[in-house]
Amino acid sequence: MEGSHAVAEAVSLCRPQVVAAYPITPQTHIIEHLAEMVADGGLASEFISAESEFAAASIVLGAVAAGSRAFTASASQGLLLMTEVLFNIAGLRLPVVMVCANRAVGAPINIFSDHQDSMALRDAGWIQLYAGSNQEAADTIIQAYRIAETCELPVMVCMDGFFLTHTFEPVDLPGQDTVDAFLPAFHFARTLDPTRPITLGGGSEPDNYMEYRQHQHQALVSAATEIENVNLEFAQTFGRDHGGLIDAYRLEGAEVVMVTLGSVMGAVKDVVDSLRGQGQLVGALRLRCFRPFPASALVTSLCDTGCNAKRIVVLEKALSVGADGIVVTELRAALHNAGMAVIVEGFVGGLGGRDLTIEVIESVFRTASDGVSTRCRFAGLKPESGDQSTMGES
Amino acid sequence: MDSQLHEIRFHGRGGQGAVSAAALLSLAAFDDGFEAQAFPKFGSERRGAPVEAYVRISTTPIRRHNQVYQPDAVIVQDSTLLRSEPVTAGLAEHGLVILNADRCPDELDDGTLRWICLPADQISETFLGRPLPNTVLLGALAAATNWISLAALEQAIGNHLARKGEKIVSTNIKALREGYRLTHELENTS
Amino acid sequence: MDVRDTYRHNVLTSGHRACSGCGEAMAARMVTDIIGPDAVYINATGCLQVFTTHNQQSAWQAPWIHSVFANAAAVASGVEAAMRANGKDTPVVVQAGDGGTFDIGLQCLSGMIERGHDVLFVCYDNEAYMNTGVQRSSSTPHAVRTTTSPPGRLSEGKHHLKKDVISIIAAHQMPYAATATVAYFPDLKAKVEKAMSLKGPRFLQVLSPCPLGWNHDAAQTIQVSRLAVETGLFPLVELEHGAVTGVMRLARQRPVEDYIKLQGRFKHLFGSKGGAVEIRHLQALADARIRRYGLLEADTEWTTDTANQVQRRGRGGYARVSKGESQ
Numbered sequence: 001m002e003g004s005h006a007v008a009e010a011v012s013l014c015r016p017q018v019v020a021a022y023p024i025t026p027q028t029h030i031i032e033h034l035a036e037m038v039a040d041g042g043l044a045s046e047f048i049s050a051e052s053e054f055a056a057a058s059i060v061l062g063a064v065a066a067g068s069r070a071f072t073a074s075a076s077q078g079l080l081l082m083t084e085v086l087f088n089i090a091g092l093r094l095p096v097v098m099v100c101a102n103r104a105v106g107a108p109i110n111i112f113s114d115h116q117d118s119m120a121l122r123d124a125g126w127i128q129l130y131a132g133s134n135q136e137a138a139d140t141i142i143q144a145y146r147i148a149e150t151c152e153l154p155v156m157v158c159m160d161g162f163f164l165t166h167t168f169e170p171v172d173l174p175g176q177d178t179v180d181a182f183l184p185a186f187h188f189a190r191t192l193d194p195t196r197p198i199t200l201g202g203g204s205e206p207d208n209y210m211e212y213r214q215h216q217h218q219a220l221v222s223a224a225t226e227i228e229n230v231n232l233e234f235a236q237t238f239g240r241d242h243g244g245l246i247d248a249y250r251l252e253g254a255e256v257v258m259v260t261l262g263s264v265m266g267a268v269k270d271v272v273d274s275l276r277g278q279g280q281l282v283g284a285l286r287l288r289c290f291r292p293f294p295a296s297a298l299v300t301s302l303c304d305t306g307c308n309a310k311r312i313v314v315l316e317k318a319l320s321v322g323a324d325g326i327v328v329t330e331l332r333a334a335l336h337n338a339g340m341a342v343i344v345e346g347f348v349g350g351l352g353g354r355d356l357t358i359e360v361i362e363s364v365f366r367t368a369s370d371g372v373s374t375r376c377r378f379a380g381l382k383p384e385s386g387d388q389s390t391m392g393e394s
Numbered sequence: 395m396d397s398q399l400h401e402i403r404f405h406g407r408g409g410q411g412a413v414s415a416a417a418l419l420s421l422a423a424f425d426d427g428f429e430a431q432a433f434p435k436f437g438s439e440r441r442g443a444p445v446e447a448y449v450r451i452s453t454t455p456i457r458r459h460n461q462v463y464q465p466d467a468v469i470v471q472d473s474t475l476l477r478s479e480p481v482t483a484g485l486a487e488h489g490l491v492i493l494n495a496d497r498c499p500d501e502l503d504d505g506t507l508r509w510i511c512l513p514a515d516q517i518s519e520t521f522l523g524r525p526l527p528n529t530v531l532l533g534a535l536a537a538a539t540n541w542i543s544l545a546a547l548e549q550a551i552g553n554h555l556a557r558k559g560e561k562i563v564s565t566n567i568k569a570l571r572e573g574y575r576l577t578h579e580l581e582n583t584s
Numbered sequence: 585m586d587v588r589d590t591y592r593h594n595v596l597t598s599g600h601r602a603c604s605g606c607g608e609a610m611a612a613r614m615v616t617d618i619i620g621p622d623a624v625y626i627n628a629t630g631c632l633q634v635f636t637t638h639n640q641q642s643a644w645q646a647p648w649i650h651s652v653f654a655n656a657a658a659v660a661s662g663v664e665a666a667m668r669a670n671g672k673d674t675p676v677v678v679q680a681g682d683g684g685t686f687d688i689g690l691q692c693l694s695g696m697i698e699r700g701h702d703v704l705f706v707c708y709d710n711e712a713y714m715n716t717g718v719q720r721s722s723s724t725p726h727a728v729r730t731t732t733s734p735p736g737r738l739s740e741g742k743h744h745l746k747k748d749v750i751s752i753i754a755a756h757q758m759p760y761a762a763t764a765t766v767a768y769f770p771d772l773k774a775k776v777e778k779a780m781s782l783k784g785p786r787f788l789q790v791l792s793p794c795p796l797g798w799n800h801d802a803a804q805t806i807q808v809s810r811l812a813v814e815t816g817l818f819p820l821v822e823l824e825h826g827a828v829t830g831v832m833r834l835a836r837q838r839p840v841e842d843y844i845k846l847q848g849r850f851k852h853l854f855g856s857k858g859g860a861v862e863i864r865h866l867q868a869l870a871d872a873r874i875r876r877y878g879l880l881e882a883d884t885e886w887t888t889d890t891a892n893q894v895q896r897r898g899r900g901g902y903a904r905v906s907k908g909e910s911q
Contacts, residue, residue, distance in 0.1 A: 017669035046665040051695030058655035062662025068669045162436035163459040168417045169431045192647035194622045201650035202637030266457030
């Protein structure tokens with residue numbers, strides 16, 4: 001089935017009581033399918049067509065604060081329009097679950113996929129999980145509600161627009177009974193209830209604001225354990241293990257490891273198999289969880305447990321313009337903090353929907369290390385761009 | 395890993411159902427025991443504008459989500475696309491082209507590709523009352539390759555079109571079979 | 585046990601940090617006490633939010649949430665949807681200032697009304713951004729001095745008219761929209777009660793003088809608020825499904841000078857030729873509003889003289905205004 005369809009079905013299995021959204025390509029098929037399910041009576045939920053993404057995020061904020069499970073989805077400009085509210089949801093520690101159908105950010109306006117939108121929200125205080133396939137996207141929705149409601153943290157499930165949302169591939173959806181057993185009925189302690197009046201969202205001053213943030217940070221860091229545990233329990237219950245924080249592939253003895261996130265991992269795995277077939281010691285690692293940043297899991301996977309990477313290449317679909325890739329920067333810091341002197345090279349590619357082809361991925365693997373690599377390099381630029389950092393046509 | 399992968403590209407015009415045809419083919423392949431994936435050429439669709447859709451059929455799980463660059467077969471739903479779209483791009487020598495046309499265009503048929511041309515509009519009009527060439531062309535694909543069985547396509551039509559009613563299912567299966575039959579006939583006479 | 589059964593209390597209790605003479609604090613206390621604690625209150629960012637929930641303290645004895653400035657109506661939409669989903673009929677009430685209503689919050693408010701959410705939205709209208717230090721809003725009347733519409737050699741204060749927000753809201757054809765002010769408590773009470781008796785989106789615009797921003801004596805809040813009505817600058821009206829169904833008749837029309845001379849925000853208009861022109865302009869605006877709603881000739885028992893003295897017999901103190909007159 002189509003990825004959007006699968007995700008909508010997974011959302012429905014989680015029995016959200018309120019769904020609010022504003023349509024934006026490539027998220028539309030998700031909310032259209034949810035609207036259909038509500039219209040047909042298959043999903044008992046309040047479906048609210050918001051007048052903007054800003055309102056959609058605010059509606060789910062209110063719905064969760066008032067004691068119901070809620071869902072929204074967006075992408076790109078819509079996600080950015082939600083920004084103020086998304087920070088607020090995280091600060092209020094409300095267990096909201098949303099999907100970001102990853103799409104590039106304008107200008108120039110572009111409806112195709114990259115990770116610039118969700119990466120711009122990396123400091124918002126949301127857990128961010130990136131799906132590698134439609135099966136994983138659907139399964140991650142179910143996990144996300146468990147994680148969110150246990151940790152009182154919002155979770156953003158990121159799935160590549162078009163590459164996943166618009167692709168038909170086999171997805172095994174669990175039965176309602178199994179999901180009900182895995183995901184208890186919604187519970188949130190700090191609800192707006194006249195019998196126990198509370199004040200949510202009041203003022204804070206310099207004498208306590210920092211402690212709020214420190215607690216929030218600690219909660220997000222601690223959520224890593226919950227993400228691992230929920231993944232393990234999910235694997236036991238449903239028979240599918242997507243990796244908790246990271247999805248490691250053929251790291252045994254790997255000397256060169258590609259680190260990436262999202263749906264490109266499938267092609268990366270194909271390339272790893274083919275290069276291994278030629279005797280090259282390569283492996284790959286996908287960040288399934290980007291927030292909290294799984295620093296220790298990365299260090300362990302890349303530097304212990306049979307993998308002793310000499311060179312790490314990061315291939316990511318977003319960048320901090322004027323600085324470098326985002327994942328590469330954080331990975332370098334994590335390895336540096338762990339005392340690992342491994343070369344980490346960053347490549348930015350797949351922006352605005354440009355396909356990260358097998359050839360581009362191979363060329364990133366093959367690019368000779370320049371030994372310094374402090375410069376952000378682009379993978380898959382057109383030859384005529386003339387940039388020395390152009391990759392993919394060697 | 396011993397894997398057999400077939401990639402098929404559909405060319406159509408917005409509204410002709412290229413994406414639906416691709417989805418139908420992938421569902422049929424899945425029912426036939428293969429791994430399958432279908433996706434549109436990404437972007438917004440406008441009625442009448444050229445559209446593309448792709449299918450991968452494989453004996454092993456399909457992990458990549460790249461676009462298709464070197465298809466093993468292309469299915470062209472509208473012969474006017476030959477004028478504007480590079481429909482044969484990426485095809486290897488002897489790659490298969492299934493074209494909705496009364497006859498194959500001489501100027502394009504230089505022997506390097508395998509052309510199957512059948513009047514799918516007329517056939518579908520006979521069975522469905524409207525020129526909806528999808529199922530006829532899928533029948534042709536089943537006949538011209540061993541990638542997908544006629545039975546699996548029939549089953550997929552039954553499942554996929556069920557909500558549109560019994561009549562739509564049965565007439566589409568007839569159109570599918572006619573595409574299959576005619577292609578065998580064309581292949582045997584050529 | 586419900587702790588609120590053990591004592592009598594206000595929904596908005598004492599100890600908050602509003603300025604002396606704050607019209608918004610008065611209005612909010614009146615409105616929330618009429619509605620009571622069995623409701624969920626959503627607050628936009630603004631003075632009311634700041635002075636009632638200062639630094640980990642709260643003056644609210646009912647469930648209350650503040651999210652951000654612009655989204656109170658959308659948060660309320662979500663709260664109301666959750667109540668519906670959980671089979672509860674807890675009333676949902678938004679409180680916002682004129683910034684959160686006329687300006688940054690207008691889109692969310694329009695969306696909430698259009699979708700028919702069962703929410704009462706109360707705007708405490710103090711005609712400028714008081715929370716940030718008196719900057720002009722689209723509710724600020726013509727010729728008013730604010731920090732972002734200062735009078736100067738080329739200016740007599742704000743260049744633009746006060747936005748007619750009640751007409752914009754009522755144009756959504758919603759069940760109930762009304763204006764009120766703190767000077768007429770029985771009228772305000774009747775309107776809140778009427779609003780609470782109805783289902784669907786409802787709107788109240790409560791004129792709430794701000795001694796700081798309007799620069800009037802803190803003891804004159806009620807008097808200033810009454811003069812806004814008596815001059816015709818702030819008509820007290822009710823609209824149902826877009827049509828005017830009630831107005832408070834003016835026992836007599838007071839000149840706008842009586843109103844503006846009490847307030848420092850108009851002080852620059854006195855003693856200059858340009859200022860005199862603007863005062864005539866304000867008078868013309870008042871006259872036009874009186875004509876528009878028929879405030880002098882409406883056939884109603886209740887007037888600006890009697891509204892606070894006479895025991896109302898149920899509702900309906902207002903005349904029914906015929907359709908012809910409502911335009």
